[in-house]
Amino acid sequence: MESKKESEFTKVFSAWDILVIAFGAMIGWGWVVSTGDWIERGGVIGAVLGFVLGGVMIFFIGLTYAELTPAMPECGGEHVFSFKAMGANGSFVCSWAIILGYVSVVCFEACALPTIITYIYPGFLKGYLYTVGGFKVYASWLAVAVAMSIFITYINIRGAKTAAVLQTVLTVIIGGAGILLIVASVITGSPANLEGQMFVGSGSGIARNILRVAMMSPFYFIGFDVIPQAAEEINVPLKKIAKMLLLSIVLAVAFYALVIFAVGYVMNSGAIAASASSGSGLVTADAMAAAFKTSVMAKVLIVGGMCGIVTSWNSFLIGGSRAMYSMAESYMIPKFFGKLHEKYKTPITSLVLIGVLSCLAPFAGRKMLVWIVDAGNLACCLAYCMVAMSFVILRKKSPEMPRPYKVKHYKVVGFFAIVLSGFMVLMYILPGTGATLSLPEWVIAGGWGAFGVVLYAVCKVKYGEKFGTLVDVANDELDAEAARERQAAAGIAAAEAGAEPAPAMASKTISPDFAKAKAVNAAGAEMLRDASAIPDTFQYFLPVNLVFGYGKTKEAGALAGKYGHKALIVTGRSSAKKSGLLDRVRDSLQEAGLETVLYDKVTANPLTTTAQEGADLAKQEGCDVVVGIGGGSIMDAAKGMAFMAVNDGAFDDYIYNRRSSDQALPLVLIPTTCGTGSEGNGFAVFTNPETGDKKSLRSPAIVAKASIVDPENMMTMPKKVLASVGFDALCHCMEAYTARKAQPVTDALCMYAIPLIVGNLVDLYQGKESREAWEAMSIASTIGGMVINTAGVTLAHAMEHPVSGLKNVTHGVGLAAITPYAIAASWEGNRFKYGKLSRMLGGYTAEDCAEKVRTLLRELDLNITLEDLGVTEGDIPWLTQNCFKVSKANIDNNPTMLAEEDVAEIYRKALHGESLNLARTA
Template identity: 65%
Template sequence: MPVQQNKSQFDKVFSSWDILVIAFGAMIGWGWVVQSGDWIEKAGVIGAMLGFLIGGVMIFFIGLTYAELTPAMPECGGEHVFSMRAMGPYGSFICTWAIILGYVSVVCFEACAFPTIISYLWPGFLKGYMYTIAGFKVYASWVAVAVVFAFLITIINLMGAKTAAILQTILTVAIGAAGILLVVASFITGSPSNLDGQVFNGSTNGTIIGNIIRVAAVSPFFFVGFDVIPQAAEEINIPLKKIGKVLLLSIVLAITFYALVIFAVGYVMDAKSIVNSYSASGLVTADAMAKAFHSEAMAKVIIIAGMCGIVTSWNSFMLGGSRAIYSMAESYMIPAAFKKLSPKHKTPTTAIWLIGILSMLAPFFGRQMLVWVSDAGNFGCVLAYFMVAMSFLILRKKEPNMARPYKVSHGMLCGTIAVITSGIMLFLYILPNSGAALAPQEWAIAGGWYVLGIFFIIGCKAVYKDKFGYYAPLNAMINGKPVEGAAPAGKAAASAVWSIEKSLGREEAAADDIPAMSSDFSYFLPVNIHFGAGKVSEVGTLASAYGKKAMIVTGGSSSKKSGLLYKINGLLDQAGMSTEIFDKVTPNPLTTTAMEGAAKAKDDSVEVIVAVGGGSVLDCAKAIAFMAKNDGDISDYIFGRKSSAAALPLVLIPTTCGTGSEANGFAVLTDPATGDKKSLRTPAIVAKDSIVDPDVMKTMPKSVLASVGFDALCHCMEAFTARNAQPVTDALCLYAIPLIAENLVRLYKGDDSDEAWAAITLGATFGGMVINTAGVTLAHGMEHPVSGKVNATHGKGLAALTPVVIESEFSHNRLKFGRIARMLGGFTAEDCAGEVRNLLSDIDLNITLTDLGIKKEDIPWLTENCLKVSAGNIKNTPGSYTKEDISRLYEAAL
């Protein structure tokens, strides 16, 4: 089965300004030109402003969920990704299909709105009557202009995201300038007396409030557009945390813009003037501009600004809609042809052409038909908002430790409010006379859209089978330039360190120090490592050397969703091998799972084990290979009560750059009966072949990358400072530490270059090699009881413990801890823990044991278990540690 391309193919071109104008331009559109009079008539000037403020607050809470989820999952498709991760493929289909309806409907509507505005500017424009649809007369000139502009917008979007962003900037600035002119002029030439009789509309408090709510009920639909930002997340070139802030800023600016325009109109025109204008041209805002400047020509400025608003909405929603279609095609929910990207411009060409052709056809159906389509599309957007808000709550519950570069305070409360507000908006579409209720024609359009979606589900499941719902998280967002704040390797500062250290009386920790040569040592590691991009294609050739029947050991989902499992299965099949799949491995793998897999391997006469996954999968596969050739319980071998040198041959394919399990003879397992987390250690489980392919690492979510990358760094730091360290391991550690530290931060911040992936992957493999010989020390020894007790992610446990442990260790080996500090950007051994904390902050892992669920009352058990399962690690640590010392360190890490 072909493997989905996991690496992001989009160019990272959008700046903060670009995404701000894309979202803001989408939200302001044309409505402020044609509907301000209607809003004021309904609720009064201040009442309409309050209505928009209320609606804006409703949207703001929904925006908060987007602001957190977008930087956490900065991938093309936005809603598609959020709902996929929270609700699975069917929930994602419903959500994304809804937002696509919304985007496509707006694009088609704007294609009709554009020539309509021209008819306002040029009354003689309508020529060549063709026919009437739903009471709307369709003219040839009207259709021709719409088709030409639809074609131009399509071409602009095909030419690249940056080109579209430049157009968006020019037009949005024009709209903003026109709006500012109106507001400033109204303050100069307007009068408070114009507000008389139209501050609020209603004779009683009840009717006043009711009219405000009527405006509030429709106002959220004028804020649709901020959600375009997550659609283009892979193309954004700013720090992740800033994306959420820009998204929220766009909503605040839109609320402010609408409120000021409403006030300006009411301040410069009295109630009678607004009524007369609304019943005549309907362009109350344009007439207000003319009155503010005492010039009829200035009305055309507002109308032209309205035209710009049509194009900005048109442009934004074509961008967002094409990315949503692309993301569904990537998941094989619609035909895969729609994920085609232009080699030159990196735009989803098929998806853009689809929307473009629909927008060229739309004018032939007349404006009224498009009003129905647009209203049905608004319903789709609100349905998507509701599902995103639900996804926010689900992920807060299901994945509390997911990396969230922009994390909303009081998240569960905000998420609940977002669900309620979006739910209210949905209800308004159903409630008659709500001001937003769908007409029968609009329900027919929405229903027909989902009937079409059902056909796609059935058809794509039949064609693509298990690939339907495929999801490979893409981690990149920023491309090209070095990431700000990345830890330096220390060479730039090294020249000054010797004199500083010497003046401090710490000559032993100077920058040029080389660890003392051991008088004797041995190094043995019988693994054949095949390193490089694309090396995974060699798995069939390598595995077939050990037999004809393989068991593929993997986890429950990631290798399936990425398509890697199916590729490997196919390669083994091509090599003439039969396969069995064992996919029950979980994070922090259990001894019982290993025993179950071993029993299956024995029963099926398996000859070779092929493991595909992260460190947990590789460790479990090793234990399966070992117990498939041995009798008894695996715990006896883990605790040294039994020993053996027999195991099935192993071919390991790591998909995370962390544990280094592919390069050593360790397999860390947790006994569910006791909570003991300890490693099986024997040369028998060193892989015959390990395929280390940086390309297969690129599907990792950023939270996983941070965790496993820090684990790899800890392997090298601990092996370097361990009592069992020797020249070969020291040399590998000195090479690997800067590779991991620098590239982990770069990748987490979005660098995504092949060089960075290759560097961190190689560094992680070296980490596995060095701990095979030098071992790990106290931080790992203390972490195993933590993840054994609360099933915490191993790398997160290390993040909570390592700085605290280093603060207690560095004085026992100043030379080596000083060397690590300088590789991380510090100077002396005292700096080491602080530099580690700085790195953890850069990858959003600056956490405590309390964050992982550990309580103070757990410390006695953790301490006793550490002494039980990690006695070797404690002995390997520089310095001397008692039970009381370990207990104190656990408490310090809370």
């Protein structure tokens, strides 16, 4: 998954702004033009019930938007929702559809405004030009349409806030006109006017007619979805965005229902029929005149309706331009559509394009625009259906996603939202529904779809891997840890530049002891987790006797003598012998009165059969204590031998928890590598040679009775070995620190150990040796083993074990190939901790962490791929399955939850060393 970016938009919309943008988009002009038709379809009460029922249906769709918008408050709305749920292809279809819907309304409103003026002033039409589809086009009609198109576009270019101010003024006028009608009708109307027109039809016919109105009404509520399009520009708490969205739907439903009732309450059926069949046909305007008993008020209401045209126009221009911007940001349409105005921070290119289309649209005549709007309505409904499906998919796919507004009973809501929106789509497709698209409308919809296919193909070729990418926008409220982590990073950058860091957040802070953070801590900018993040309960228990220091190996006999009389010495084939360490330990044991038996057949990645063979030797020779001398493989083998020497049954039964035991021979461990930390924990990793499974034996019985950590024993390591084991030690600490099972004690140990490794490993590898550096690496390695005993390991170890089990590669080398990709796929699960790791490694934010690990690997000559280790593409299915078979607990311990397909994709990236920022798929 790619890193998050800072928003380029200015947050200017208030709660009121987004309410009037959505409400103004929904009420538009339809209530002035069509109220009489609605009453004739269902009757006054029937039409009211129909709109309420339709409003309830659309409310289910609104609920899905209400949850998704605050969860992903980014420009583009539907584009982002569908991308996260369905990927790039689904997002393209959804976004392309919603753009058609928005642009069609903008173009239609450009024609609607001059048309309404002719209702008020019939003499307005001057300069006949031509006729299109039976509609006469006049010069004065075109002039008003084009001039208003330029004006609305200019207002939107000037800034979102300017557009919102215009929207507020016009919406207040609309609302005022509607309220005047409603209030006046209550005062001057009469219940008698309802007689004979409360419902249309009788018996089951009433219900059918109410349903006819209900099925038509949702199309008048299209517009609330402008809110998610502009979500990145909203400056209110995220949960409140959801509430404003739902409130806009409720207000629109109430407005339509009350206007319908007001018209029927002030005009009887005869008056409504006469108004509909003669004159302008604007029944609502005639109702206003009847309520106030003057024709002047009819024109007042028409002016209010004209404002409704502009509010819809303005809202959909905002929505359409933002939808185009978001597609351009994902390289799905030409990138220049994502350009923002340098001063006003509005999507200038997208606004200009839609503005030009709205200027050209009136030349096609009003009939053509009706066709375009119907095709656009189908596209909007399709987008609604895809959003509803995205709502359900994301509940399954991303249950951990923060949801400031979380809908209850999501399955019920999702079902009704999908069914309703799908039904609306079918109404446009199936013949005989009353909303079926005509042939010209199908040509428009099909042409738009075909153009989208061409654009898809062209942009996919032009932009390559960039096509269909989505970079999330950082949101401080949604990710409080991200805000804290960015502040800490900014503090470090300021400290390095010699500037005064920003004041710290008001909370108690503690800084880890590493050089860069010390400078920042003086200004209070580096922060650890606050007290509220500490687990309510946790447990730390590790009964190991660590004996640390140069020359402490000589105490081996005294320590082992406390636990037995005959020692099984476990080591490798040559290193301990060549260095003389084996002889020194054996002499110490014998001086303390212990007999010794040698097992020297342990190899890298110890086998279960090796452990069983050594256990059999211990039993045969009557050994009562085990002494392990060597690296992690040897210490693990010694643990397995000590365990199986006193336990019956198959080794795998204990590894897979089919059997358990708390018994083992006493162990004394003497590490010769500073990597695995096996001397400080109670588990040991083995490979089954028959199955290739590499999995750990875990038991408190195999915690060493004594571990001698003597830095002098590390100094004979080949530099190649040092690099791999040192990186393993670093991985132990990083994974334990970011693990789900991490707790304060392990965090504190990790924070102590990581800077020791980062500050000394590369120097030791490059030959800059010192007594202090070896001490630092030795104790840090042991701490790494201790922390994973409690907090466990995570994704990188889970994925590496199958690799070394299959290919018998060195564990630390396998980790080097996988870890950067594991971090790239995981950092968003706990970005504050990964940010701290990044800063320890020389970066600033969590996004840098994976690349900084790779930089360290380059300095250790470990910048390798899985392909370099002999892994092939054909191995990935087995590696993935085995990873979940033997290391599921480690995967579950990872800060970001991953499915099998995610792990397989990480293996593929690591196979060829592909780009880190694409390590996790969307």
